[in-house]
Amino acid sequence: MPALTITELTDLLRECAGEAEAVNLDGDVLDVPFEVLGYDSLAVLQTTGRIERDYDVTLDEDAVTDAETPRQYLELVNEAISVKAAA
DSSP: OOOOOHHHHHHHHHHHHOOOTTOOTTSSOTTSOTTTTTOOHHHHHHHHHHHHHHHTOOOOHHHHHHOOSHHHHHHHHHHHHHHHHHO
């Protein structure tokens, strides 16, 4: 199963929680905190639910909450996808 990309993540964030007008998710946002991007923990959890369904993985809720940037979040998600693929 392929890894989740930043483009796929930003598309899911838009679908699940919308997009703030002042934020350009198409730019270099890997290390920009979710809060600065206009996403609170509820938005990230909504996106997490979608990823869990779409990729048939389970993500640790505490780890998801601790992920402050898209880069950290992608690392978490892609680790779960990798473990699932190896099983």
